[in-house]
Amino acid sequence: MQQPIDTDISSFLLLDIARLLRLEFERRVGDAALGITPGEARTLANVARFGPLRQNDLANLTGLGAMSITSVLDSLETAGMVRRSVDPKDRRAKLVRVTDKAAPLLAELKAIGDDVKAVTRGDISADDWGAFRRMLKTARDNHLAARRSKRATGDVCA
Template sequence: MATTPPAADGLGELMLAVTRRLRRGTAHALTPLGITPHHARALRVVERDGPMRLGRLAEALHVAPRTVTDVVDHLTESGWVERSPDPADRRATVIDVTAAGRMMAAEVEQVRRAASREIFAGLSKGDRAHLERILRDLVG
């Protein structure tokens, strides 16, 4: 007996369910490292994009500037980023990743990849390649 393909709105729900499962798995795996997904994401942005003002980080994270202040405070207290005067404007500060932050960002990346592998491990190599192609097409 043939199965009918899911409706487009069903696909969206399935995608959200997979995304939630991936987020939960990643959050659980990050717990032993002492970093939350929100802090990990901010650290990854600073590590990837280099020194920046808090406003730029807030834009990259799509959050309000006041929200990013608390995140940066935590990252600073943890020793993963440091604040310094902005060379272009003495009144402003920039944040940059520290050596410890680079190490943490690398660990976070390993955790993220492992969580992803675990989620998709049940798919055949061909199915994973097919899904990756579809998702790349959707991302555009």
Template sequence: MSEPHRLSGTAIWLLGRAAQRGHQLAQERLAAAGIRKWHYAVLAAVAEYGEQSQADIGRRLGLDRSDMVAVLNDLQADGYVGREPDPADRRRNIVTISDAGRTALAGFDRLIAEADSYLLADLSATDRAQLVTLLERIAHV
């Protein structure tokens, strides 16, 4: 069943639908590995930017403070991250990624790449690169 053209003929609607499909593909693959997208995002942020406060990670990712605590509790329970009080400010926690976290992240990266490939299977390599470039411009990253 087709959607009304006033919806399907707009970039806003199509971007939303594509994002919805992409999130679903990523979530399915990550869930099979026992994590959710925010777990992956936090691991990626700590791996890329190094140890940092949990508040800084939350701001970087746009993740609410209470959700950040829940994600870190899960990641710490899995042995993927460590949290220690900041020696300079005992009210802050510094988050570090463990060796197990780096190993797990590499596996999660493969799952995300698989979802990406599946989502973009109908596009040529040139089209994929162009799409990513355009989306970066729209998202201002």
């Protein structure tokens, strides 16, 4: 008889937490009636976090396809929240950056994110929460280092 899958392994737990965080964030963005969709909020937050960045890199970060990210960016640009410009390193590529007009909305998104984090943290002590965050960062950095190493040897695509 085949063993059932252990749903408490770290990868399943991380995926569950990520899914629940996203659902809660998106629900709160919708409830806040900020004038943007949850997808636009995620996109704007990623541009603010990493920007300026190429439009295709933003698509990878958000998990949206090229057509979808273009539509989201069109809406954000029309609202004056982001600006696209030609990448000086590659004139075929577009760089996306937030505008000053986005600052109040980003502050509201940060408050929503802080509330979601508080739900996630619950009654976990500050020390344990700090240790948890450090371990997550180390795990992320391990994956990024492995990807860089494989790219350097030609084992994976960028």
